[in-house]
Structure formats: structure tokens, C-alpha cells
Amino acid sequence: MQSLKHQITVLVVASTLILAVSIMVAIGMQIKDTAVLACITKAKSDLSTGEALINFKYPGPWREEDGFLYKGNIRINNNNEIVDYISSLTGNTSTIFLGKTRVATTVKKENGERAVGTHASEEVAKKVLTEGKEYLGEAEVVGQRYQTAYKPLLDQNGNIIGMFYVGISKKFYDTLFVDSLTRMALIGIALTIMVFFGAIYFTKRVITEPLKLLTEETQKFTKGDFCSLYYPTKIDSNNEIGELARSIKEMGEWVQALNYQINKATQINAPVAKQIASGADSSFLEEECSNCIKRNVNREKQWGELSKGLNEVTLNQILNYMKEKDCSLSASEIARAVKLTKVTVRRYLDFMERCGKVNVDMQYGPVGRPLKLYRLDIEQ
Structure with a gap:
């Protein structure tokens, strides 16, 4: 059978792992969305930067002439100077299209050559060339996926004659995503370890150690060692375990007091037992029963209802x-004699004092608190 400590450890480990995995999945999804948004935002910003550089370097309107694309008086076809410059500043790929055909680009094919003469995807061409809108998002660029930004190029009459593009390679996006996820994973692992050890420490301190202490004390209790019932001072809590400790303590004190009274009754009633063994008539036994009832009635009149947590057996033991002794006694002296805790004895003495059954004297020493001495009031 697994111990409670192992079961709680397994529960804590499983709960921590589930929590950690759930948080990591949620963070991963958030990082992915954030990385995509960051790439798109950068592409859009670099698109505006690139357009401003083109207008600054090559003033004049865009125009198409004899199948070539011009900016002002400068022919753009195979003029890769401007796209290279934009790429060097932004770190992105850059392309200028005539229609949907690349005429100047930093994008390269698998053989390492510039992808001049290749076409944009139909999805992009439809959005930019047909609808005249910007395209922002993931798109296929010469067989690879990029986070892209496209905008139409307009001639002086407002006709769409081409496109300008900047794009962030999916490799860059993947690197950004992986790096961010790795950092968050390391932070998550560190927090998970802290939560795990914190939970283990809390469980050990609040649950397993008090239960272990209770088990050790109750084992002593089952062997008749009632003097060991001091653990409530060690388990000072208001939870269920603390309540259990106090209940066991009260039960132990009651059994201890009952054991004391049984031994006492065995000695006192030895003559009665002798009379029974010798075959005494029933009148003797009836008289003893009557005396017992009278003693109980007198006790009710004398003490009234006991306070909560007190029992008659322990009260009689102290009484x-x-x-x-018939002398003034301290709570410590009584506790040692009747083998109860000092705290328990003081509760009963306080009750007897409220009932007016004991007289209390204060003994003052040279230093420290005065000592309370209790003496039974014989007149009561």
C-alpha cells in the first residue's frame, strides 16, 4: 500500500505537470500569434520605408513602356540596385513587379539565381492587381512561405501596372517563434519547479509531518503510555488535523482518568468484592448501590453541569x-501526580475555582511571575 506521502507527491507532480503543459500550450499559441503579427507589422513598415526610398532615389511617376517598367526616366527591369539597398536596410526580401512578373528582386531560386521573370501567386495577384488592395500575410514566394506585404504600383493615370513587395522569410519567423518559445519555456520550467517544491514543502509541513507525529503518539497511546500526549502543543493549527489532535488528546486524557478511577475503585471496593465472593446477602449490595446513587446525586448538586471539554472522571481524579494531600498544590505538582498535562489540569482547577470549590493563593518569588497554589475548600 502506498503511503499518504507518496500519494500526495504523485498528485502534486501530476497536477504541476498538467498545469505546466497547459500553460505552455496556451503561451505557445499566444507567442505564435504574436510572432505572426510582429512579422506582418514589420513587413508593412518596411514596405512604406522601401517605397519612400524608391521615390527619393527615382523621382517621377511609374510607367510601362514597350514591356518595360520605368520609374521616372529610370528603367527598373533588372535594375537590382534599389531592391538590394532596401533589403540591406530592412533585412527583408524585396521585389518590384510589372504586372505579376518580377522585374527586379532579391528573392532567389534554388540554384541561387535571382528569381527575375517568375510570377506572384494567383492569390496575391487577385488581391493587389485586380482589387487594388494591399496584401498582408503569409504567401508563397518562389516555392517558399513568407510573411509578406504587397501594394499596387499606379501610373500617373491611376492605373495599376505592377506591385511592390517586401517579405520576411518563414525561417526568420520560425527563428523568432522558437526563440520566444524557448525563453518562455525556460521561465515556465523554473516557475514549475518552484511551485512543485513549494507544494511538496507545504504538504510535508502541514499534512504529512503532523499525521506522522499523530501516528507515533497514538501508537504510544495504544501501549498505555498516556504521558506522551503532549503533541497538541506541536500541532498548533486550526485545520482538520489540529482538530483531530485535540480530539485524540481529550480521548487520551479521558481514558487515562478512567483507568485511574478503575484502579482506585478496585482498591476501594475490595471489601465489596470480598463480601460478594463470601456469598453476602443482597441487602449489602443494595446498600452499596444506594450509596453510589447518592454520591452521584451529591456530585450533580455540588458541581452542576461541567464545562465543555471537561469530564467527570478526570475531575474526580484531580479532586x-x-x-x-490536603495542602496547597501547584498545577505542575498535580499534573505530575495524576499524569496529565499541565494545561489540562489548569482547565479543571479554573473550573473548580469558578465553582468556589478551591481556594487560590499567590506565591510571590524574587523574580518572575507569581505561582498559583490551589487548596480544596473543605467547607464546600
Whole structure:
């Protein structure tokens, strides 16, 4: 059978792992969305930067002439100077299209050559060339996926004659995503480890150690060692375990007191037992029963209802000892004699004091708190 400590450890580990995985999945999804948004935002910003550089370097309107694209008086076809410059500033790929055909680009084919003469995807061409809108988002560029930004190029009459593009390679996006996820994973792992050890420490301190202590004390209790019932001072909590400790303590004190009274009754009633063994008539037994009932009635009249947590057996145990000594006694002396805790004895003495059954004297020493001495009031 697995111990409670192992079961709680397994529960804590499983809960921590589930929580960590759930958080990592949620963070991963958020990082992915954030990385995509960051790439698109950068592409759009670089698109505006590139357009401003083109207008600054090559003033004049865009125009198409004899199948070539011009900016002002400069022919753009195979003029890769401007796209290279834009790429060097932004770190992105850059392309200028005539229609949907690349005429100047930094994008390269698999063989390493510039992808001049290749075409944009139909999805992009439809959005930009047909509808005249910007295209922002992932798109296929010469067989690879990029986070892209496209905008139409207009001639002086407002006709769409081409496109300008900047794009961030999916490799860059993947690197950004992986790096961000790795950092968050490391932070998540560190927090998970902290939560795990914190939970283990809390469980050990609040649950397993108090239960272990209770088990050790109750094992002593089952062997008749009632003097070991001091653990409530070690388990000072208001939760269920603390309540269990206090209940076991009260039960132990009650059993201890009952054991004391049984031993006492065995000695006191030895003559009665002898009379029974010798075959005494029933009148003797009836008289003893009557005396017992009278003693119980007198006790009810004398003490009234006991306070919560007190029991008659323990009260009689303390009372009988004080009768035997017939002198002023401290709570510590009584506790040692009747084998109860000092705290328990003081509760009963306080009750007897409220009932007016004991007299209390204060003994003052040279230093420290005064000592309370209790003496049974014989007149009561």
C-alpha cells in the first residue's frame, strides 16, 4: 500500500505537470500569434520605408513602356540596385513587379539565381492587381512561405501596372517563434519547479509531518503510555488535523482518568468484592448501590453541569488527589501526580475555582511571575 506521502507527491507532480503543459500550450499559441503579427507589422513598415526610398532615389511617376517598367526616366527591369539597398536596410526580401512578373528582386531560386521573370501567386495577384488592395500575410514566394506585404504600383493615370513587395522569410519567423518559445519555456520550467517544491514543502509541513507525529503518539497511546500526549502543543493549527489532535488528546486524557478511577475503585471496593465472593446477602449490595446513587446525586448538586471539554472522571481524579494531600498544590505538582498535562489540569482547577470549590493563593518569588497554589475548600 502506498503511503499518504507518496500519494500526495504523485498528485502534486501530476497536477504541476498538467498545469505546466497547459500553460505552455496556451503561451505557445499566444507567442505564435504574436510572432505572426510582429512579422506582418514589420513587413508593412518596411514596405512604406522601401517605397519612400524608391521615390527619393527615382523621382517621377511609374510607367510601362514597350514591356518595360520605368520609374521616372529610370528603367527598373533588372535594375537590382534599389531592391538590394532596401533589403540591406530592412533585412527583408524585396521585389518590384510589372504586372505579376518580377522585374527586379532579391528573392532567389534554388540554384541561387535571382528569381527575375517568375510570377506572384494567383492569390496575391487577385488581391493587389485586380482589387487594388494591399496584401498582408503569409504567401508563397518562389516555392517558399513568407510573411509578406504587397501594394499596387499606379501610373500617373491611376492605373495599376505592377506591385511592390517586401517579405520576411518563414525561417526568420520560425527563428523568432522558437526563440520566444524557448525563453518562455525556460521561465515556465523554473516557475514549475518552484511551485512543485513549494507544494511538496507545504504538504510535508502541514499534512504529512503532523499525521506522522499523530501516528507515533497514538501508537504510544495504544501501549498505555498516556504521558506522551503532549503533541497538541506541536500541532498548533486550526485545520482538520489540529482538530483531530485535540480530539485524540481529550480521548487520551479521558481514558487515562478512567483507568485511574478503575484502579482506585478496585482498591476501594475490595471489601465489596470480598463480601460478594463470601456469598453476602443482597441487602449489602443494595446498600452499596444506594450509596453510589447518592454520591452521584451529591456530585450533580455540588458541581452542576461541567464545562465543555471537561469530564467527570478526570475531575474526580484531580479532586481525590487534592483530598489525599490536603495542602496547597501547584498545577505542575498535580499534573505530575495524576499524569496529565499541565494545561489540562489548569482547565479543571479554573473550573473548580469558578465553582468556589478551591481556594487560590499567590506565591510571590524574587523574580518572575507569581505561582498559583490551589487548596480544596473543605467547607464546600
